[in-house]
Amino acid sequence: MSTSPVTARLDRGVPRFGGFKLAIVRLEIRRQLRNRRTVFFTVAFPVFFFLIFGLNNAYASDPIGRGNESAFIMISMALYGTVLATSNGGATVSVERLSGWSRQLRITPLQPSAYIAIKMATSLVLGLVAILSVYIVAAFTHKPSMPLGLWFATGAAIWIGSLLFTAFGLFIGYLLPSENVMQLIGFALMLFSFGGGLFIPLSQFSHPLRVLATYTPLYGLNQLVHYPLVQGSFNWSWLSNLVSWLIIFTVGATWRFKRDTARV
Template sequence: MNATYLGLELRRFARDRANLFFVVVLPAFLFVIFGATQEYTDARIGNGNVGLYILVSMAAYGAVTATVGVGGMAAVERLQGWGRQLGLTPLPDRTFVTVKAALAVLVALLPVTLIAVVGLVTGAEGTVTAWALSMLAVAVGSTVFALFGLCAALAFRTEAAVSAASGMVVILAFLGNIFVPLSGVLLTIAKFTPLYGYVALARYPVTEGRLISNDGRDLGTEALWVPLLNIGVWALLLGVVATLLVRRGRSRQ
């Protein structure tokens, strides 16, 4: 790990105020609107209340937005020649990858931390274990989606592709049961989308697998293997696609 290079990357991220707002502040704002200010957030669910359930959802959305952007811009930098510039320095490729991975985790922690603080102040409640495991799942699981941004950038080779990928996260969040609890056919479809397994796994310490509909109906309990299988398959798929796109890029050079 090169602490100097990581520090430079963090400062560069901090200078992009527009990106900082959408990655860090917006998810917390959404939590306040859809969670903290609603009367139903005090209702109990599993090892916490609905407020904590919504908090985990918004934290997951913010973390994924962060890691998609980091992964995508890393690919764009390489495509635009930054990799050749780094090749003139003693910095090895593994350090570049390690720094970007660390950057993704640290950036993902920013919205997670802010939302957790807001949640504690506004009444999100749960056991210490539920809080700790859910926040850990949000932060670590979001790194999978750096591959999503990486694939978008490698496929279309422009910064616009990274912005488009970040925009697609909003659509995938709706389809993945993050913003609005789904039921029926929509819930069945959601289980095949990329974000479903990630957010369901993050919520699991709170809900213990219990599913609820938008009107509060109990939809039963989901086994832990369902979200684990979902996130495992998508991680493998995105990893394979990213590898193929890297090879395609090398063959063109």
């Protein structure tokens, strides 16, 4: 066998970064934003919730740590919208496998790891859109109050922390090849949000339920993103909750991903 086979075109090369390109992320974002349900749940829904709960004069101006209750609710709602956006971003793999798009991509130079990188980048942008929508609308209401630096600190914490839910979305997306995976994720995140104390303070739960709630995936992240505002004593169990779930989701997603891309 000749070591340098002659081909009709000699100038062929393999793309850099396994085929990852920002132009593709841009197309993915355009595609996601075209989906009205995605936009409704990740942008309109959290903004609407903030307007209902975050402006309630009965408690909105009550002080909490370095700000007020309205700022606290703003952070909760932004976190909710963001994890929904990043989960959905990850879970699009489910629809793509079902439609044969993943198979189509396998007959292009795109490497599976670059595909995941595209999903993560897209999720991060969509997550940012969700955070900004809540924070900007909230700012216009003049209700939330906290030092300017904390708007950025909490926003950044939500943004980076939401990557946990990209892993969650990828895991579920690879696990369940179904058109209904988005509904399932919406339902799961609703439960996680209650468990994490995003909608109702955990202090209002009964004791056994409160203990159970501290093991749910949004608990640690929710406590951590509020910490700059609430201050007080730092509880290391928040971080161990976050890290544990990150490991679970990442290992799960990697396991399913490897199964999916194995060539048999």
